[in-house]
Amino acid sequence: MHKRIWRGVRQLAEKLKIRELTGLNISDASMLVEDLVDIQIRNLLDREKFLKTRKRVLFLPHCSRKYMDGRCRAHFDPKVPAYHCAHCSPDCLINKAIALGKERGHDVYVLPGGTCIPQILEKNSYEGVVGVGCSQELKEGGELLKNKNIPGQAVFLIKNGCANTKFNLKSLEEIL
Ligand code: SF4
Numbered sequence: 575m576h577k578r579i580w581r582g583v584r585q586l587a588e589k590l591k592i593r594e595l596t597g598l599n600i601s602d603a604s605m606l607v608e609d610l611v612d613i614q615i616r617n618l619l620d621r622e623k624f625l626k627t628r629k630r631v632l633f634l635p636h637c638s639r640k641y642m643d644g645r646c647r648a649h650f651d652p653k654v655p656a657y658h659c660a661h662c663s664p665d666c667l668i669n670k671a672i673a674l675g676k677e678r679g680h681d682v683y684v685l686p687g688g689t690c691i692p693q694i695l696e697k698n699s700y701e702g703v704v705g706v707g708c709s710q711e712l713k714e715g716g717e718l719l720k721n722k723n724i725p726g727q728a729v730f731l732i733k734n735g736c737a738n739t740k741f742n743l744k745s746l747e748e749i750l
């Protein structure tokens with residue numbers, strides 16, 4: 575079954591010209607599409623349970639900040655651990671996502687990496703999690719939530735690279 579899915583994914587990667595768009599070789603491109611399909615399936619499987627939760631959290635990746643240098647006025651608090659955004663730039667994607675998350679009643683954390691998540695989940699009793707990240711981070715986060723039996727919803731980055739990354743705010747809004 576997995577082989578059949580992989581073949582389908584490989585054909586999809588070719589059809590969508592993932593290699594041309596991302597510069598990845600066909601095997602890496604297929605893996606990327608396979609990861610995205612897995613994440614989407616997990617979103618669907620968890621959706622109903624997630625919608626029944628009340629205390630929710632939104633995790634955002636620090637790599638989508640407008641600036642990755644001193645021009646970003648956020649400061650990192652290792653005790654949380656997360657960045658506190660200073661809202662210096664109205665057009666910063668993270669700034670907009672924080673406003674959206676809070677508007678929908680979520681606690682919001684801007685994280686330097688998924689390794690901060692266990693600590694935050696241990697300190698707070700969140701019932702549902704929304705995470706934005708690259709496929710690797712989302713896969714690892716998904717496994718963690720599965721082990722903790724917390725329903726999660728994922729939004730993947732449409733531009734990766736650990737700096738100046740992007741996600742679709744509309745997709746996040748729909749998930750929230
Ligand atoms: S709005 Fe927040 S995250 Fe964006 S650059 Fe300013 S301080 Fe950093």
Ligand code: SF4
Nearest residue numbers: 635637707708735736
């Ligand atoms: S691209 Fe992925 S691994 Fe890199 S900083 Fe962003 S979320 Fe983390």
